[in-house]
Amino acid sequence: MIPAAFDYACPTSVEQAVRVLAEGGAAAKVLAGGQSLLPMLRLRRASPKLVVDVGRLPQLRGVREEASSLVIGAMTTHHEVLHDALIRRYAPLLATATETVGDPAVRHRGTLGGSVAHADPAGDLPSVVLALGGELVAEGPRGRRTIPAAEFFVGCLRTALEPDELLVEIRVPKLGEGWGFHYEKFRLAAQTSTVVGVAVSVRRENGGIAEVSIGLTNMGATPLRASAAEAALARADATVEAVARAAEAAAEGTSPTSDLCASPEYRAHLARVLTRRAVLAAVGMA
Known part of the structure; x- marks a missing residue:
């Protein structure tokens, strides 16, 4: 099928993305890797008036280490998660589960943040983030806030994100010796x-x-x-x-x-x- 008509925006900064989302309101959808949203658009299971493409925001990619946590940018692809040395050392459960997602083509395009924010009950990675006691960091017009994974998923394909908020980071605890996954x-x-x-x-x-x-x-x-x-x-x-x-x-x-x-x-x-x-x-x- 052919998607319904929509406007398209491709912001070049997180601040611009948040501003565009605020203007679009509930009629806007975020496009990350597109592995979930594009099929829904083709089948008209989603018909947004505005699609906000965050694929050109390099600040949302990559993994960094803090004292007790790993911070993973929302646009980090499954492939990058799977092969990241910090994740394989401190959160191998996430790498193990990511290896089962889709196929290599999907893993090269799909993103961790997109999978989590899509909140599909059959999605593998939301339950992994929940099991790890992870946190989701959202940015909106009112600033940043951190949402525990236990409070982030509120229904089928629904999260605690406000329409004008963008998921920017996923934080998981660093687990060391003595842990098995x-x-x-x-x-x-x-x-x-x-x-x-x-x-x-x-x-x-x-x-x-x-x-x-x-x-x-x-x-x-x-x-x-x-x-x-x-x-x-x-x-x-x-x-x-x-x-x-x-x-x-x-x-x-x-x-x-x-x-x-x-x-x-x-x-x-x-x-x-x-x-x-x-x-x-x-x-x-x-």
């Missing part, structure tokens, strides 16, 4: 949407599990934490039996949908199975 997902075929995904970070101590965080993909309208499974694993022995028991609680508190790919019951089953696999891989017992 894994992202496990199920999809029906290559390049199809994730049916269910599980992002896990685990810190082992004295043969047991000291800390654990589990993010779920496509188990509700937003990415979710598997809180019941996390509680069952906290201070548990790092054994196959203990992990299997805790994984049985992975779907508690979730609200998976039904579609052509899976029923809610099947998604709940997948959440339990994939959580067990992901935790075992993260603790080195796969």
Whole structure:
């Protein structure tokens, strides 16, 4: 199909982008890598009056290190995330999950910020940012503000961003020695949407599990934490039996949908199975 007519703006600074978004209001859409927005435009699932292309803002690309965090520019591509030395050292869960996104062509064009701001329940990276305890930095006419990932996703394809705000950075904690990571997902075929995904970070101590965080993909309208499974694993022995028991609680508190790919019951089953696999891989017992 052919997209509906829209105006196009290509700002050359963040300040100009924010100003254009404020003028466009709710009728404006941000174009980052285009891997999500362009298909929606072609299918007329989105019909903005104004498209604001932020692809020429180099200040929104790259990864830098702060005392306790990594700061990732919103326009940093999946390919750059996947191969960045700082991310692979301090947040390998993000690199591992990014490697499963789309195909090489998608990863060269798609961006971390675009994926997070799109807030697709089947998107892999929002649940990873949530599991890592990340923060999203937005800039608007009123200045910058930092939004915890737990408050950023408010519904299917909806975030806490105001219409005149632009996502500029993603911040994730630097995790060091003792942490293990894994992202496990199920999809029906290559390049199809994730049916269910599980992002896990685990810190082992004295043969047991000291800390654990589990993010779920496509188990509700937003990415979710598997809180019941996390509680069952906290201070548990790092054994196959203990992990299997805790994984049985992975779907508690979730609200998976039904579609052509899976029923809610099947998604709940997948959440339990994939959580067990992901935790075992993260603790080195796969």
